[in-house]
Amino acid sequence: MNIDRMEFIIWMERLMDRLDLLAERFEKAEKKRSTIDGEELLDNQDLMLTFKISARSLQCYRSEGKLPYYTISGKIYYKLSDVHQFIREHFSVPVKAKTMAILIVFDILNRNHNTIYHQRMPFVDLPKPNQNQLMYLLL
Structure with a gap:
């Protein structure tokens, strides 16, 4: 079974079109999921990696009412503005x-x-x- 150059190029173009379509769908789904009222949402993993804190620390901040959060489909999210406000109010000068x-x-x-x-x-x-x-x- 021998594939000539033109057939290979056609198959590669089809494959690239499919990948582009999947990338567009993924980007649209990501934009819908990660914003609310036009504001970026962060999940637990984002905050834990960014601030190098544990899941338990985040739980304490939520339980004490220090960090507002939203539950969407069983997953916890934080508004970026709420996170900024929390940092300003609860952290001292380095x-x-x-x-x-x-x-x-x-x-x-x-x-x-x-x-x-x-x-x-x-x-x-x-x-x-x-x-x-x-x-x-x-x-």
Whole structure:
């Protein structure tokens, strides 16, 4: 059984048309499934992978009413805007930023002879430390 070049090309074009049709159907189904009121929905797996948290942590956030969710066909979804709001309300400044603030305080303390200007670092609430406390915080 020998297939000539033209027949092979015709079969490949048919196959590619089928794959394109399946891809279009898949994209349409995905768009319908992953939005509500024009807003993107995330499932448990998306949140667990993105934020590196466990399913139990998500369950706790839902149970405590901290993270709103929607159940569609037995599967749990979260609106992207709700996730952003949750992050803004429940997570603090990263440790790196706090460390940077401490270094700024230390620098200001050294330059200004024990005078600290809190207005230069509005993102962190720090008590007025003395020099010994600053050295301890930096360690």
